[in-house]
Amino acid sequence: MDKITLELLEKTSGLHDIPQGAYNIRKDGKLLARNCSTEIEIVSKPDKDGINIIIAPHTKNQSVHIPVVVTQGGLNDLVYNDFYIGDDCDVLIVAGCGIHNDSDQNSSHNGIHTFHIGKNSKVKYIEKHIGLGSNLAEKNLNPTTKILMNENSSFEMETVQLGGVNYADRRTDATLKANATLIINEKILTTEQQKALTNFTVKLVGDNSKVEVTSHSVAKNQSFQAFNSNIIGKAKCFGHVECDGIISDQAIINSTPKISAQDVNAMLVHEAAIGKISEDQIIKLMTLGLTQEQAEQQIISGFLS
């Protein structure tokens, strides 16, 4: 693998080489490498671009890496990845996309991921997005994540975009059956004229289902972010959305957390706060010997960690 591909894999998936276990690496719209394990099968879709990842019931402590790298300008990559996770599993799924574009033509990756999560299964899903290369053309990423959660399942999603992406439209839709738990942690940093849109829709349809959405975003320069969440409680359920934004310069963050209780036993909470870095926090770190600039950097990196 070339240096740029390795760098993108490292930054999006923490990989230094071909990963252990099952993986599918997609580069510039084509399959670069694939490996299945006894319990995890990866097959190409017959009708469209993408893969089915089939995880056998009772698969425990295994991981699947499905990174995507784009190193060409002018590529508009669209891919459908469907995960079928059997009952009683405990797995780690690492996705993510990195675009390195030095050309003068825009590149984009649109990953449509659907998760079917079996009963009593536990999934941790990490998705990192990054754009690298010169500023001649745009690097755009539009991930869509659909999560269908069966009884007693849990899904923890970490979605991270730390710079370099000109435009991102992130859509996440989930439906939770009884006793299912969904935890979403989102971290987004935008600079310059970048735009990042986020939309979460979570339907809590089963009793004792639970969702926790935490979004930390930092918008600098003239960048723009919009956070929209819609939590719908149709059963005895609990939903909590916390959206915190830090703005600086001429940046704009719009936050619209919506909650809709459609059952008398639904309990839904949303909290949203946007503002610049607090003076007290900067002063505290300056009393430890940091300059104002270093203090701000430290606060932001902690906020996005």
Added chain:
Amino acid sequence: MGIIQPTSGKILFNGEDITALSITERARKGIAFGFQQPVTFKGLKVKDLLKIILNQVFECNECCTYLAKVGLCAKDYMDRPLDNKLSGGELKRIEIATVLARKAKLNIFDEPEAGIDLWSFDNLVNIFQQQSATNIIISHQHKIIAIADTVILLNNSKIERIGTPNEIMKLINTNKHCEKLGGAN
């Protein structure tokens, strides 16, 4: 500490005029400051603050020492975010630990007794007595005033008297302006 610039006068630190120095410059000269109301963060952890203080030379044993001094177990606290999920008392003890970790020449504590009601007050007094650094402590607590070498009594932002703890406590007990002192506040 340089948070508010003085309108007149001079501040000398070891003979050097530091009046015009910023917070950062004063900190780097060897002055540490403990806030009355510890500042909370979103995401920054206890270990992140200690890392800044110890200049990235991160020795877990060293961190343990400072946290143990304020009655906290490092194992339980190093990875805790410095946010409102910690109680006021825990935040205050961590604040004091971060001042001690700085190993500064001069420590300034702004009402260190505030908010540590759950923790043995005597431990706090012991910490001040064990320090080899100079401590300036802003306090309303007579037990803390009693361990000072020199007490400066302020009234409406003006120095009313400078003396030994005995002299000042006598004055406090007889002066109605000082009724806030002695633990009533």
